[in-house]
């Protein structure tokens with residue numbers, strides 16, 4: 001089993017390390033053939049407009065959209081959450097995503113004054129020390145979306161089937177529960 005980390009832009013290396021610490025084999029993937037060969041895909045934090053433009057430039061937008069719609073397990077953090085959202089609020093003009101999760105992600109939702117912050121949130125009812133960097137939140141979650149995490153009433157972690165997304169960056173802190181969950185989701189899909 002190999003988990004690919006989409007290496008167009010963002011904190012790829014941190015996700016590779018977090019996945020390996022969670023018992024998976026992980027590697028950066030960029031070409032469609034590499035993505036297709038992976039058993040699961042992580043979309044890192046970074047900048048969703050850049051991810052969108054690079055994915056479009058490398059002709060990955062449609063193929064990856066189809067892989068995800070076809071059941072490929074995927075996990076996105078921050079900009080990766082935006083890339084897995086069916087709709088984006090406050091996106092750039094024409095901004096597109098891979099989609100897959102029936103939700104609306106609001107970009108830069110926590111406001112400009114607080115570009116980044118760390119605090120305890122609740123994930124699966126348990127405290128989780130979370131790092132937020134110009135983070136989105138989930139403004140609307142469809143009926144098939146399970147809310148896994150909340151911060152002051154804002155949805156910041158969700159799961160829909162084989163898709164997992166967090167508004168924060170679990171790859172930047174040592175707590176591996178989110179990556180372990182994703183690794184078990186990928187194993188369970190095989």
Ligand code: GLN
Pocket residue numbers: 044045046047048049077078079080082107108133134135136
């Ligand atoms: N604000 C970024 C975006 O819109 C996300 C930031 C992040 O991934 N840390 O994509």
